Amino acid sequence: AVIVALSSGFSRSEGASTITQQLLKNNVFTGWMTETKTQRIERKIQEQYLAVELEKSLREAGEDPKAVILENYLNTVNFGNGAYGVQTAAQTYFGKNARDLTLSECAVLAAIPQNPSQFNPILYPEENASRMHTVLEYMLEQNYITQDEYNEAMSDNVYDRIKENSASVSTEEEVYSYFVDELISQVKQDLMAQKGYTEAQANSAIYSGGLKIYSTEDPAVQSVMESEFTNPDNFPEGSEVGLDWALTVDKADGSRVNYSREMLQTYFQEQGDENFDLNFSSQEEAQSYVDQYKAAVVGEGDTIVAERISFVPEPQACMTVIDQSTGEVRGIVGGRGEKTGSLTLDRATDSERQPGSTFKILSTYGPALERGEITLATTETDDQFNYSDGQEVKNSDNTHHGTMTVRKAIETSNNVIAAKLITQITPEVGYDYLTRLGITTLDSDKDTTQSLALGGITNGVSNLELTAAYAAVANKGVYNKPAFYTKVTDRSGNVLLENASSGTKVFKESTAYLLTSAMEDVMKAGTGTQFQMEDTSIAVAGKTGTTDSYKDLVFVGYTPYYTCGIWTGYDTNEELSENERQYINTLWTNVMNRIHEGKAAKNFAVPGSVEEVSICSQSGLLAGTGCPVSTEYFAEGTAPTTVCTQHIPTPVPTVAPTVAPDITQEASQGDDAGTYDGTNGTGEDSGAGTGGNIWQTIQNLFGGGDTSGTDTETGQ
Numbered sequence: 001a002v003i004v005a006l007s008s009g010f011s012r013s014e015g016a017s018t019i020t021q022q023l024l025k026n027n028v029f030t031g032w033m034t035e036t037k038t039q040r041i042e043r044k045i046q047e048q049y050l051a052v053e054l055e056k057s058l059r060e061a062g063e064d065p066k067a068v069i070l071e072n073y074l075n076t077v078n079f080g081n082g083a084y085g086v087q088t089a090a091q092t093y094f095g096k097n098a099r100d101l102t103l104s105e106c107a108v109l110a111a112i113p114q115n116p117s118q119f120n121p122i123l124y125p126e127e128n129a130s131r132m133h134t135v136l137e138y139m140l141e142q143n144y145i146t147q148d149e150y151n152e153a154m155s156d157n158v159y160d161r162i163k164e165n166s167a168s169v170s171t172e173e174e175v176y177s178y179f180v181d182e183l184i185s186q187v188k189q190d191l192m193a194q195k196g197y198t199e200a201q202a203n204s205a206i207y208s209g210g211l212k213i214y215s216t217e218d219p220a221v222q223s224v225m226e227s228e229f230t231n232p233d234n235f236p237e238g239s240e241v242g243l244d245w246a247l248t249v250d251k252a253d254g255s256r257v258n259y260s261r262e263m264l265q266t267y268f269q270e271q272g273d274e275n276f277d278l279n280f281s282s283q284e285e286a287q288s289y290v291d292q293y294k295a296a297v298v299g300e301g302d303t304i305v306a307e308r309i310s311f312v313p314e315p316q317a318c319m320t321v322i323d324q325s326t327g328e329v330r331g332i333v334g335g336r337g338e339k340t341g342s343l344t345l346d347r348a349t350d351s352e353r354q355p356g357s358t359f360k361i362l363s364t365y366g367p368a369l370e371r372g373e374i375t376l377a378t379t380e381t382d383d384q385f386n387y388s389d390g391q392e393v394k395n396s397d398n399t400h401h402g403t404m405t406v407r408k409a410i411e412t413s414n415n416v417i418a419a420k421l422i423t424q425i426t427p428e429v430g431y432d433y434l435t436r437l438g439i440t441t442l443d444s445d446k447d448t449t450q451s452l453a454l455g456g457i458t459n460g461v462s463n464l465e466l467t468a469a470y471a472a473v474a475n476k477g478v479y480n481k482p483a484f485y486t487k488v489t490d491r492s493g494n495v496l497l498e499n500a501s502s503g504t505k506v507f508k509e510s511t512a513y514l515l516t517s518a519m520e521d522v523m524k525a526g527t528g529t530q531f532q533m534e535d536t537s538i539a540v541a542g543k544t545g546t547t548d549s550y551k552d553l554v555f556v557g558y559t560p561y562y563t564c565g566i567w568t569g570y571d572t573n574e575e576l577s578e579n580e581r582q583y584i585n586t587l588w589t590n591v592m593n594r595i596h597e598g599k600a601a602k603n604f605a606v607p608g609s610v611e612e613v614s615i616c617s618q619s620g621l622l623a624g625t626g627c628p629v630s631t632e633y634f635a636e637g638t639a640p641t642t643v644c645t646q647h648i649p650t651p652v653p654t655v656a657p658t659v660a661p662d663i664t665q666e667a668s669q670g671d672d673a674g675t676y677d678g679t680n681g682t683g684e685d686s687g688a689g690t691g692g693n694i695w696q697t698i699q700n701l702f703g704g705g706d707t708s709g710t711d712t713e714t715g716q
Helices: 002-007 019-029 037-060 066-075 086-094 103-110 125-141 147-157 156-173 178-195 200-206 219-229 261-270 283-297 358-370 406-411 415-425 429-437 450-454 462-475 511-526 581-596 662-668 692-703
Strands: 212-215 240-250 256-260 303-314 315-325 330-334 379-382 402-405 484-487 495-498 539-544 554-557 563-569 610-616 627-634
Touching: 019 037, 019 066, 019 178, 019 484, 037 066, 037 495, 066 086, 066 200, 086 103, 086 156, 086 200, 103 125, 103 147, 103 156, 125 147, 125 156, 125 283, 125 554, 178 200, 178 330, 178 484, 178 495, 212 406, 219 315, 219 330, 219 406, 240 261, 240 283, 240 563, 256 261, 256 283, 283 303, 303 315, 315 402, 315 462, 358 406, 358 429, 358 450, 358 462, 358 511, 358 554, 379 406, 379 415, 402 406, 406 415, 406 511, 415 429, 429 450, 462 554, 511 539, 511 610, 511 692, 563 581, 563 610, 563 692
Parallel strands: none
Antiparallel strands: 212 484, 240 256, 240 303, 315 330, 315 563, 379 402, 484 495, 539 554, 554 563, 610 627
């Protein structure tokens, strides 16, 4: 086999491998489809060696190597259409058990594994039939079947039955929800990571291994989310049609080329349409561009192996709902509109988008509070500030707002103060906290910068991970990895996987509560007021996030019951227009209102490690005479000890002013005897008795009358 492979350049289509080698390739060398020529040579040599050793070890164990290897091969080989193993393939293509297959049906299946895409009997029956006939001819030549059996199999209209079964399955089989997609994905990954399964083995176990999977889904929550995301009234009028497309072609020279929608876009831009994007006015328009591009790239002698095309409404959205007390996902939706296929794009997990100001809480304010470098009463100044590279940090309104408390900076989503604070604690500290909160998409070489405070990262973050990070704040500072299942058992009831999490303490309970309290103000008076829920007896906290040019709108909010994160934007990273910036509020509030129906009134519990102190709302110090007073929360031992003296009134002179005798006498004859208004009776300044003007000025400043002992600014 090695000699044949070397002489053929190790093309992927060569059939010199033994069944043992095929078994090893499918279950050990799972990355063979993307390997280089050199890697193929290395892999083939390793396959030969391991095949000999495997057969030898089976013989030494008293097993029949051929029987064991063939059984494992047939139970794990890829038959296309997501069917791994002959039993699953029999059900997929014929709707029956493997033991009930006819000769012609067996030959159809035997034709598939060499290239499951090219010889897919549903999509390419002619290609499969050609190879199926070859299989029957070999069986006849080697006397495995008689001439009569051969003739009967050749005359069988087997592909009509496949077509009928496929149509029946397509009609009757329910498309997986986004939750089920992610459930399968997480179980598959955990089988591989924890049990050492290969991808093929994991697929076989999930689809035909008799596993019982215990889901964390709340069907009521999932149903509400799906109904809101399929309701056209929740989305902007005049939505466009986006194109999701991919094409795989085997070229005439033996190479394989994968074409993407991004390559299609580049092609038409290079043809002169510089503004060409992937959003169209209709499906027909989108299809016409696909047809033009295929005509340009698929040449004579090329074979289309696979094509995927779908049309999606734009702009898009995704959402995750998590029970923060456990980290269990209760519902997830990866896009708007009806879901048309299983295991499709899930924007909540597959798409990485910029988080905007939602990162301020996680990367900056949380770590700074946790380390004792600030309190919510600490005052910071919003003035001109530049990053170390010279770039000026600007607020969303392009103005500065002077000195304010940290609480106010969070409420108003102030950019300058967040940038100053991450500079103080260092971006490396912010980066460390983000990774501890489960953010896996950060680049350690590029993302340890000051812009981390404002969500400026290289790769973006998924909606699922961002929601789970906020769930840690809602869960008293304890992070739980988001879970889609609690346990998996095999067909005998033995526990194969358990997904229980004890959680990781990231913030102290006091820190988590302080962040929650500040984000309650975001909802009441700050940037999150449009996300208020109908039932005001249930507390809610949250943080908004907006990227430059409104390409991404993000919001994560939570109650004592659930944490819910939402993203809205275009798949193609286009700017959201003015009328496209409101549906994020509609979706979030509609979902949260409905899933909280019937829930008891509940506030966020103040932990014993937090104390309330009366402070000056302007200076952040202990409230003194004349201060505008507010109540602030502090972690024990962090409250200010200095009393504010900024607002003590200036003492008022008590000596009566000197007045001109003749004017005093005139005044004494009226109803206002003993008073002096500093005018000549005409309302104009007489110029006499200048001390009276000063006295009047003082009276005006302090509101008139006797100012002694009166606090005119209480902050109540």
